[in-house]
Amino acid sequence: MQYTEIMVRYGELSTKGKNRKDFIKQLGKNVKRVLHNFDHLKINARRDRLHVTLNGENSDKVIDRLKDVFGIETFSPAMKVEKDIDAVKKVALEMVKDQYKPGMTFKIDTRRQDKNFPLDTHEINEALGSAIVDNIDGIKAKMNKPDITIRAEFRMNGVFLSSLTILGSGGLPVGTGGRATMMLSGGIDSPVASYLGMKRGVKLDMVHFYSPPYTSEQALAKAKQLTEKLTRFGGNIQFLQVPFTEIQEEIKEKVPEGYLMTVQRRMMLRLTAALTISRHCKGIFTGESLGQVASQTLESMMAINDVTNMPVLRPLTSLDKTEIIRIAENIDTYELSIMPFEDCCTVFTPPAPRTKPNLYRTRECENMIDVKGLMERALDNVKIVDIKPGEEFLNANEDVFSELL
Numbered sequence: 001m002q003y004t005e006i007m008v009r010y011g012e013l014s015t016k017g018k019n020r021k022d023f024i025k026q027l028g029k030n031v032k033r034v035l036h037n038f039d040h041l042k043i044n045a046r047r048d049r050l051h052v053t054l055n056g057e058n059s060d061k062v063i064d065r066l067k068d069v070f071g072i073e074t075f076s077p078a079m080k081v082e083k084d085i086d087a088v089k090k091v092a093l094e095m096v097k098d099q100y101k102p103g104m105t106f107k108i109d110t111r112r113q114d115k116n117f118p119l120d121t122h123e124i125n126e127a128l129g130s131a132i133v134d135n136i137d138g139i140k141a142k143m144n145k146p147d148i149t150i151r152a153e154f155r156m157n158g159v160f161l162s163s164l165t166i167l168g169s170g171g172l173p174v175g176t177g178g179r180a181t182m183m184l185s186g187g188i189d190s191p192v193a194s195y196l197g198m199k200r201g202v203k204l205d206m207v208h209f210y211s212p213p214y215t216s217e218q219a220l221a222k223a224k225q226l227t228e229k230l231t232r233f234g235g236n237i238q239f240l241q242v243p244f245t246e247i248q249e250e251i252k253e254k255v256p257e258g259y260l261m262t263v264q265r266r267m268m269l270r271l272t273a274a275l276t277i278s279r280h281c282k283g284i285f286t287g288e289s290l291g292q293v294a295s296q297t298l299e300s301m302m303a304i305n306d307v308t309n310m311p312v313l314r315p316l317t318s319l320d321k322t323e324i325i326r327i328a329e330n331i332d333t334y335e336l337s338i339m340p341f342e343d344c345c346t347v348f349t350p351p352a353p354r355t356k357p358n359l360y361r362t363r364e365c366e367n368m369i370d371v372k373g374l375m376e377r378a379l380d381n382v383k384i385v386d387i388k389p390g391e392e393f394l395n396a397n398e399d400v401f402s403e404l405l
């Protein structure tokens with residue numbers, strides 16, 4: 001059914017004062033951004049609700065976009081109808097028919113703000129209820145837990161009919177939680193961690209390490225394409241590609257095998273921390289989970305985290321792999337993540353990395369490489385790309401598919 005408006009309810013209503021103002025302002029901006037190519041919409045972010053007037057724009061498409069916006073608890077598409085009971089009857093009937101399946105029950109729930117309307121609440125319920133019973137064979141009214149509820153609000157400026165309550169994404173509007181960096185690989189986990197970070201209102205800048213010629217152009221394109229997939233939740237995303245080849249080669253040459261991985265991770269985190277500070281971001285997100293692989297034990301995290309005192313946030317810490325995969329499927333990153341391109345960790349991972357590295361031994365091992373010089377050269381060669389919704393990185397590159405065939 002083609003609706004005329006959408007009423008959007010805010011999430012996390014406990015936020016008060018200035019926070020609440022910021023929440024509403026940012027949500028209004030984010031909604032405008034995801035809906036910017038619908039020319040005729042009018043968006044009005046008010047204290048209690050956000051209101052979208054469709055002016056003829058396709059309501060299904062607008063509803064689909066709103067589902068991705070963090071900070072929205074629920075929303076209801078509605079029809080504005082003139083204050084004429086016959087016109088209201090007609091639309092209410094259409095709304096019930098739109099959802100009706102044999103055996104379903106219904107209820108009319110009227111609110112009358114306009115006390116001058118000739119019928120009172122009870123009479124309106126009667127009128128609309130009979131119109132429905134008389135026109136749909138077998139339908140019954142039921143006051144307690146009906147299958148279909150039609151809400152009719154008689155306001156001063158018209159009658160608003162609504163029935164569906166659609167679940168939003170919850171969370172906080174992206175941007176209200178400040179800005180952080182996200183260490184994004186091409187795997188399953190880090191895109192899911194990005195999604196969860198954005199869900200708490202944080203605007204993310206992606207940091208990706210790549211090691212040509214050990215890693216392919218396609219691996220880099222895949223990380224960019226994953227970033228593009230995530231723009232649907234928070235708009236354009238800055239993608240920082242950090243060259244990691246020299247560092248990995250030097251580590252491989254100089255560091256004992258058991259500590260390769262730990263030292264490599266420390267260098268990744270050091271570089272990310274440096275970029276985080278220079279970009280005035282306030283924290284680092286990763287896709288680490290506890291207990292999945294060698295680098296994800298508490299001992300390992302302690303040995304790696306030693307290089308920075310920035311907050312390192314790991315939204316996946318307590319999730320099982322199956323739970324992570326379920327989210328990856330829902331946000332449409334899974335298929336892309338499982339494409340078989342080697343990333344820089346896979347290439348240089350020794351067959352048996354130490355699962356419980358010793359912190360002091362780790363520091364000694366790191367002293368075997370030129371940390372300062374390696375950092376400087378990597379940071380001098382960081383490339384920054386602004387990734388926008390709809391951009392193609394993988395499909396634009398034909399070699400990607402020939403490699404897979």
Ligand code: ATP
Nearest residue numbers: 183184185187188189190207208209286287288345
């Ligand atoms: P993912 O699926 O996110 O790759 P994973 O389970 O494969 O995670 P690891 O490969 O050990 O785990 O990586 C742990 C985390 O380290 C990643 O989630 C990511 O945050 C970071 N990371 C790993 N490789 C890279 C990379 N090439 N560039 C940026 N960050 C990386």
Ligand code: MG
Nearest residue numbers: 185186187345
């Ligand atoms: Mg990985």
